[in-house]
Amino acid sequence: MTKRKKPTLPKLLKRADTVFSTFIRTRDNYTCVLCGSRFRPQNGHLIKRGKKNVRFDEDNCHCQCSSCNYKHNHYPEIYINWFIRKFGAEKFDTLTEKSKVMKQFKVWELEEIISKYDLTNERILEK
Numbered sequence: 001m002t003k004r005k006k007p008t009l010p011k012l013l014k015r016a017d018t019v020f021s022t023f024i025r026t027r028d029n030y031t032c033v034l035c036g037s038r039f040r041p042q043n044g045h046l047i048k049r050g051k052k053n054v055r056f057d058e059d060n061c062h063c064q065c066s067s068c069n070y071k072h073n074h075y076p077e078i079y080i081n082w083f084i085r086k087f088g089a090e091k092f093d094t095l096t097e098k099s100k101v102m103k104q105f106k107v108w109e110l111e112e113i114i115s116k117y118d119l120t121n122e123r124i125l126e127k
Contacts, residue, residue: 044072
């Protein structure tokens with residue numbers, strides 16, 4: 001009998017990104033929150049996903065078409081202004097402060113994220 005290898009952190013992170021992205025796009029009806037396009041929907045991060053403490057924060061992520069998501073790299077004020085108009089400056093400030101906290105994911109945290117959003121995605125599909 002062979003031992004099953006435990007998934008590595010990079011593989012778990014990739015899987016967590018996948019299930020979370022599916023959730024965000026489904027939650028937003030595969031429609032870009034900025035322009036209304038349904039062409040090539042992506043999970044856009046208001047505060048970039050490199051800030052790990054908000055990488056899987058539902059308030060930080062919204063469906064964006066590939067064009068708007070790309071523009072966000074060069075003109076972040078478009079997405080930021082939309083967010084503030086929709087949710088308020090206080091919520092933006094809260095996210096910004098949260099993003100400043102350093103975060104290193106543990107295996108169990110990523111497994112919890114995967115489990116939560118796998119289950120959530122299944123429930124959404126059942127409706």
